[in-house]
Amino acid sequence: MTKHYDAIVVGLGASGGIIATELARAGLKVVGLEKGAFYKEQDFLTKFDEIRYYCRSAMVPHMRTDPITWRSNNKKEAVVLPWASNKLGLGDPFQTPPSIGTGGGTRSWGAASFRFRESDFKMRSLIVERFSESALQDDTTVVDWPVSYEDLEPYYDKVEWELGVAGKPGNINGEVQEGGNPFESPRKRDYPMPPLPRAGADKLFTEAARKLGYHPFATPTGIATIDYKGRSACTNCGFCHGYHCHVGAKLSTHELVSAANKETDNLEIRQYVRVFKVNRDSSGHVHGVSYFDSEGNVVEVTADIVILSCYALENARLLLASGINESGHVGKHLSIHNYGWFTGIMPEITNPFMGSLQSGSVLDDLTSELIPDNEEGVLWGSPINTWTGDMQPIETVHSLPPHVPKWGKGLKDWLSENYRKLFKMYSQHSTLPSEQFYVDLDPKVKDPFGQPALRITHDWTEYDRKTVEYFMKIKRQLAREMGMKDWWEDSPTPNYHVTVHDTGTHRMGWDPAASVVNPYGEVHECKGLFAVGGGQFPTLPSYNPTETIMALAYLTSDHILGRSAVGKVEKMEVI
Template identity: 35%
Template sequence: MAVSSLSAAERRSLDALFDRLFPAGPVSPGAVAIGASAYVAAALAGPYAHHLDEYRAVLAALDAAAGGSLADADADRQKDIIARWEAGTLPGLPANADRSSFDLVWRHVREGLFCDPVHGGNRDFAGWAAIGFPGAQFGYRSEEQALGHRVQRPPASLADLPRSARLAGTSCLGTGAPREADVVIVGGGAVGSFMAESLVRQGLEVVMLEAGPARTGREHAMDEVLATAFRNAGGAAKFNAEVPTWRRNPGETARRAVMSQGLETALGGNSVAWGAVAMRFYEEDFRLRSATVERYGEDRIPEGSTLADWPLAYADLAPFYDEAERLLGVSGHAGNRANPARSRGNPFEAPRAAPYAMPALRTSGLGELFAGAAREEGYHPFPLPAAILTAPYQGRHACTYCSFCSRFGCHVDAKASAQNTVLPAALATGRLHIVTGARAMAIVTDEGGRAVGVNYRTPAGEELFQGAGTVVVATYAFENTRLLMLSKTRRRNRGLGNETGQLGRHYMTRQQPSVYAVFEGRSLNRFIGPTAQAMAIADLSADHFDHGDLDFIRGGRIAAFNQYLPIEASGVLPPDVPRWGEGWRDFFLTAYNSTSMLFIDPEILPYEGNYLDLDPVVVDDLGRPVIRITFDIGDNERRLMAFLQDRAERIARRMGASRTWRRPFLTGPISTHDVGGTRMGHDPQSSVVDAFGQVHDTPGLYVIGGSNFVSLPAVNPALTILAIALRAAGRIAGAAAPAATCGVPA
């Protein structure tokens, strides 16, 4: 373990601080005995070394307020000093425009209390033992998810897992000089990988440029510290150095969105970390504006909204939804639209040509409790379809219902990723060449304005050019937009795709104004099972209910999710519970296994005032502007969210909750459901790409991903993104330009 860079006096003050933040109690030792301060001290000499100066400044401010050392102050004096620190009124605190120093340290304390012992905290499993969390178990039986069941297993660490469950990729899949290619794809995530598989299957030569390293898809299995959005080890190669900034309105100064969701920069992208909910959009979602106007009138479109119909219909995507589900291996029950009362699946589901590949994930005791209460409220609960196997499929193992799924690589490959679905077959053709460590710098066009390749940078700093007959940008919404903005030419001095000023417009991001519920004295065992092992209702989604007498349009999904891990859960507190001291300790130790969340996915509409552009001040590690997000929710969404929270709270009470509380409406930017920026449409005056993702003003250039979205329905976007990608691959293969050599264009 690394040696701490803190002095002996600083370490003494750190110990005093941590034991005041999480003091010893009747059923638990304090933070120091659990190993939290040892964990942080070691981390400050390792992965958190960049926070060392901030810690020293904080400890100096605390000691100064104590008149010497915080450790020598009495308990009441220590509490007063910490309260002023939390409030930001203590003299001498380090300035940070992005977050408070208390927020940082509180996060680190929680990691030290509840991380896997391999990281140096949670000594002898004491943190986990205090809350009844068994740790890194291979999986759980159905009866262990029953309500009230007491899970009795010896705690397990990552070190106890078989080596096959924690494999990590270390070598590149492709290196060397550029080569001839029919298509070059920027981005080796799910979108790029699924497109590559389709293209090589149709006979094209494809080069895929991935900015991050290669990996197996099992990385960070069962490791909450490394997989967490806060540390985001998966984004170390690129994203962590280019975190977007955020402001609510154009007149504000943007700040870095450092406490938001982290995005992966490595082969497979977010397909390794995703929660794997695999739902199709509803038929009406593709004609949202016209359907709303037809039913309620033009005046129901919110002021300032750029709501529009998609340039394609559900029927256009249906065969590609089928293909995506087959490639992923999606489990679920088809909806019975004709008889909702007898439907095992979503009764509002769009028509499908065939059932799911396998039955849905089993229903947990919590799911059954939610479903029963929802039915009593008149709703139609169903298990969410998921790209997680419930039976062996194409060489992959069925789900074991472990505690670690969303944000984790799967230790048995039950959860679909690019690595365990499309990449092996694509590579086996010999027509896919993956270049890892290839950071795209600009799309290159010829004198006629046609895209002919990509300039990229290697980890050694070498600048190379990869030519191709067709260029596909298939990264996340932020980078899709940013790369086009940075690819300026004499013909396109505002960036590619921006001839009509639409690049970056119509940005939307999911908000998660969930309702939390405590079932006092009742074991929910919500820590067992994947996030996607959830029961949900769609009765309040889209326009599935009459909005005639309501003051908003559209709706949202309500679901009871599993996966409740200690580090994140220790920050889930009612408004009346403090974030430190005896109150925090007693609430969390008592409520951890009795707390549920009714997760709300509201539909977010596009507005003129919500957009992406380049930050004029903040740059990445290469000195290039990061994306600046300008985003706030509208009055329509605020009224919708209040309505959904009311209904969710009624369900929770009917489930037997002893107390509930609500998250705020605005939960921030970067949700992993970020869409817009390169909107698709028929008219170049209001969109960036056409219905297949081809950029209106740049022949030979396609942009594919969530950035193409016209709207953000109350459905996870991943399956629709993949369907759009597969549809575009068919168009590209049918009209591919001749393979380009790797020489730099004249």
């Protein structure tokens, strides 16, 4: 007889890793089903390797096993996405699908760890109030969140203190803190650790920003800056985003599940398994899942609760492939970030390969509702972030300015002269969810196991272009003030349509007709089934999504365990 579990967690990343750990530590029998490896500490000693992790994408699935197709609109036939359409394996490795293996994206992330702003939870109301209903396009599906900043504050606090986030507070209980972000939504207490050591270029950026009247503050990061709760302090090695951490400084849920697996008898982890279907019983209650093991055998596992936590894209694919979409909202409301990359050469050596990419500062002066009135029609602002470290040589060659020769002595001279002086700025302009952009099952393309590929229908709009342009102007001002000699900008309508910040595909709400999951992540139409992560976001704010994804994961855990303070839903019957 096969074993029956209390809970199955599909994907042990940012949210699944937290939920699996919380449930197991509370005494539930949990099985974590992971498409990638269950890592060992020794695995992380191979990480200083741009060939393996960047060029050959060691931490992300390949398109030959996990195809994703893309088309710009619903009149076109989708093709396998650009990086993958190149059958020689020479696409742009930055535009990768989400990481697999224990910890998921929290192993490879750059670890920018922001809370959203109070206003981010009320995007629709605030836009309508300020600019009127007509400011939003007809096809928009922008809504307010069903939870508020106040609801999530204790969970943000938990992520920052339980898991360890480094930063400088800007607003503690309404009191603005010197040196922090003056626009920050109120927090109850400080961060547990000070920010990362400052990158060489940071001084130039903060001085220039202050001169222009802005308020730079150190980027908050999920990276230990002192030895904290068993994690070692960051060594500034500069192989960070896209790489494992070799000393365990980076906040990753791998450490959580690994410890829970070792210390309790309650968390079993099965690696290299591909879940392809959610199973229900005749009453519509979730019954378990089916997966292919690494030999391709079909295995069925049963449990009272199933948590899908395998990223917004795969979550939507699994729901659709399992025929769960009564509301018609699964896969809709796809919201992604447009980064508005801006790279330049500083007059001095900045050594952009040292330290985390987040060893610099951010401006929040123009974020979200703080965007000034403008003629371009920008409704929602973005931070201006800096990228000061973690730039390896091959990645740098891939983002050369257009006027530099691609090969020959010109390339060699340019790299020799400028590689050590690079500095980047970016923003995170959120697309507005609309009826036009969504994900669904590709009608033709299948993976090697015969399962339908995910199809993305997305294009950048005129609104996106104007928004990115508006912020490019400010980046140019900053660049001039910093004494930058030369700079180049990414297209405001870039060729990527997967961003590792893909969200919205199973949006949460209280109304089963207008959303897929409730704010605890439980799927309205299937009792016991949860779909969690960025897919829950009703709209995408302009900050990195991970801290909010982790905060929501704690909310889901509390709800399942009957500890939730948010809303009125009682402890679940199954427990």
